[in-house]
Amino acid sequence: MAFEKFDSLSEEEQNSTMQRYYKLQSKIYDATRWSFLFGRNQIIREIPLDPAGKWNILEVGCGTGYNLRNLAARFPNAQLTGLDVSTDMVDLSIKNTRTFGERVKVLAQPYMLGETAWNEQLDLVLFSYSLTMINPHWKDLIMQAKADLKPGGYIAVTDFHDSRNLWFKKHMANNHVRMDSHLTPLLSQEFTPVVNQVNSAYWGVWEYMLFVGKK
Structure with a gap:
């Protein structure tokens, strides 16, 4: 399969790969990702927390801070932390969330088991x-x-899901993305589903998923 090359990567190799990949991508990310990262606004609307609550929120892989800005606006009393392994993305995220002051903290570090x-x-x-x-x-x-x-507490996930087109899955694998419906089974097993959707993108070229689950 197109994603078999991922299986041998250590955490250090994975983090280094992402650092290299986003060195360039960080410069064009916000200008290009709107056209295919569907579900980002919806997943925040689906989060079943009181907007007035004093929540403690973490985003893993915060990128340029797009979601952190939306989260900070929806939950004005929350404390937010964003993590990303790409220092280039973290620099942009810090810049893009500066208006929220100390409520938003962005760190250049991986999220790791243990x-x-x-x-x-x-x-x-x-x-x-x-x-x-x-x-x-x-x-x-x-x-x-x-x-x-x-x-x-809640986990919220939106991401690529799958594609019936092998050429597209290979293309995405070349861009370090694994697409084989692998996220939703584990999420549904470990959390009580509140939202569990798979939607079609670009007339079925690929699918993306949204999941909100309660611990």
Whole structure:
């Protein structure tokens, strides 16, 4: 399969690959991603937390800060942290969230299984178009999110799902994206689904998924 090359990567190799990939992509990310990263606005609307609450929110793979800005606007009393392994993306995210002051903190570091800094301290963990690029360690990050969420906290995920077109899956694999419907089974197993959708993009060229689950 097109994604078999991902299976032998260590966490260090995966992080280095993402650093190199986003060195260029960070310069064009916001100008291009609107055309195919569907579901990013919807997933934030689907989060079943009181907008007035004083929540503790983490986004893994925060990129340029697009979602952090939307989260900070929807939850004006929340404390938000964004993580990304790309220092180029983190620099943009810090710049793009500066208006929210100390409510938003952005860190250039990976999210890894076994860390204890947030254990049962988070109300929400968001993965937006990041898990399909974290290979083969995406399972570890889902389980880490479960450990870090408070009882009754939520995981929210929007990402690529699958494609019936092998040429497209190979193209995405060349851009470090794994597409084989692999996220939703584990998410549904580990969390109680609140939202579980698969939607079609560009007349069926590919599918993207939205999942909100409660711990």
